[in-house]
Amino acid sequence: MIQKLSRRDRLFILLVVGVTWTVGCVPPPTPIAPGVTQFPNFLFPRVPESMVDLPVVSEHIEAWRRLQAGDLSSATAGFSEVLSGNGMFYPAETGLGYVDIAARRLDDALERFDSVLEDVPGYAPAWVGRGEALLASGREAEAMSAYESALIADSLLSDVRRRIQVLRFRSVRVALEMARAAEQAERYGEARRAYEEALTIAPDSGVLYRGLALVERRLGELGLALEYVMRANDLEPDDAAGLVLQGDIHETLGDLEGAETAFSRAVRIEPTPNRQANLDRVRGRLAAMRLPPEYRAIPNSLQITRAELASIVGVNLGRFLEASGQNEAVLITDTRAHWAYQWILVVAESGIMEVFPNHTFQPENIVDRGGLAQVVSQVLTLIASRDPVSGQKWQAVREQFTDINSQHLQYRAASMAVAAGVLSVLEGNRFGLTDTVTGLEALAAVEQLERLASP
Incomplete structure (x- = not known):
């Protein structure tokens, strides 16, 4: 016979059953799926050898x-x-x-x-x-x-290395955007600081050094600008734009040899008309600097001599004359020691300027407009042999002058010079055969001839 349980016993049994049921109902720890990685960027805290046991x-x-x-x-x-x-x-x-x-x-x-x-x-x-x-x-x-x-x-830690690269790229991009925004707003000091900050992150970036060079040039710090752009071009030697910037700074500083070197490299890497024009300009300035002082004084001359005119033609049209094939040996007895001798020889051998029957050039004789027209017409004839269409226009026109008629010995030369736009008509529709020619007038005439001779 089962004894009747006391109230205390019943409570104890209920407590035990309840606890047992509760414990049985607690879910076991969640099993971990193999290979699950919620945080792939976290690095496992490895245990050092001193603690592995x-x-x-x-x-x-x-x-x-x-x-x-x-x-x-x-x-x-x-x-x-x-x-x-x-x-x-x-x-x-x-x-x-x-x-x-x-x-x-x-x-x-x-x-x-x-x-x-x-x-x-x-x-x-x-x-x-x-x-x-x-x-x-x-x-x-x-x-x-x-x-x-x-x-x-x-x-x-290759993953960490990649993270650094991503952060660097992102930081540099943000700094570059800030720098360029500051440049556009002409806040060049702020742009400089942004470039400098970016360079602390990416010290081998040619783009950043080039940008900083542009800012320094804007701020008038040409020495720093040159230093930075040269650093950029060392890092990225095939960047033509960087070389053009370097050439510009060299030229501004008066270093024409440095500018020529930089522009030459830019043209070799990526030739464009503008880059070739930069190179030609600097080479022209270099050539002018190397010319004798007598030549450099020509722009100030109120009247020019035959030697000065020969030098202007030789300096600016020498290559064209050499390529024309006109090259006859001449004997000149009065120019061997003259500063313009090399150019006198060029114009004489090409037939552009005459040698007198007594084998003299008479380099110090003054040139008048008739003499200049004669030289201009000789060059125009050579140009016309290569470009007959243009030459026909100059040769077919018959200009009208009040001081010379079509029968004059120098009329044809004067008419061609005016028709080609090399010389102008004077007041009263005069040509002015005997008027003297200034240095600037002679330089302007030959400059126009050079344009016509260009292919």
């Missing part, structure tokens, strides 16, 4: 697996349990720092990582964790510095 290592690994499965509470409990058993086990402290990042407790995470690094400054997982926390806080420059420290501690 500690019994807490397996618990540490399991806690990390829980974290990567997204079970933050289990991960926290696991790492905390490890630390309660061994407070010196800093990999678990690092693991808790990563849990803090996952839970967006970024200040707590930084505090944990800094604590670990204070004791173990070469621990790469703590540096990576610090970088992740800083990056999540929007402190990209500091994050990049932390990642770089991680690479110093462990150079095999």
Whole structure:
């Protein structure tokens, strides 16, 4: 016969059953799927060799697996349990720092990582964790510095290296956009600071050095501008735009040889009409600088001599005359020691200027407009032999002058010179055969001939 249970006994049985039922109803820990990685950028806090034999290592690994499965509470409990058993086990402290990042407790995470690094400054997982926390806080420059420290501690962290490259690219892009916006607004000091900041991140960027050079030129710091653009061109030697900028600065500073070298390289790399024009201009200036002082004084001359006219033609049209095939040996007895001898020889051998029957050139004789027209017509005839269509226009026109008629010996030369736009008619529709010619007038006439002779 079953005895009747007392009230106390019944309560005890109910308590035991209830506890048993409750325990049985608690769900087991969530199993971790193999290979699950919730936080691929987190670096496992590896256990140093001095600690690998500690019994807490397996618990540490399991806690990390829980974290990567997204079970933050289990991960926290696991790492905390490890630390309660061994407070010196800093990999678990690092693991808790990563849990803090996952839970967006970024200040707590930084505090944990800094604590670990204070004791173990070469621990790469703590540096990576610090970088992740800083990056999540929007402190990209500091994050990049932390990642770089991680690479110093462990150079095999290729993922971290890629993160640094991405951050550098992003930081440089932002700085470059800021610099260019400041340039457009003509805030050149601000643009300079933006370029300088970007160069601390990407010190081997030709684009940044080139941009900084442009800003320094705007600020009038040509020495710095040249230094920066030369650095850019060392880094990117095939950038034609950078070489053009270098040439421009050289030319502004008066270094025509340096400008010629830079422009020549730019033309070889990427020829364009503008770049060729730069090179031709500098070469022309160089050639003029190397000319005798007597030639450089011609623009100031109120009247020019035969030698001066020969030098103007020879300097500006020498190549054209040599290519024309007109080259007859001549004997000249009065110009051997003359400063313009080489150009006198060119114009005499090509038939552009006459040698007198007594084999003299008479270099100091004054040139009048009739004499200049004669030289101009000789050059126009050579041009017409290569360009008959244009030549026909000059030769067919019969200009009307009030001071010379069509029967005059110098009429044809004067008419051609005016028809081709090389010489102008004077007031009253005069040509003025005997009027003297200034240096500037002679230079302008030959410059027009040079344009007509250009292909």
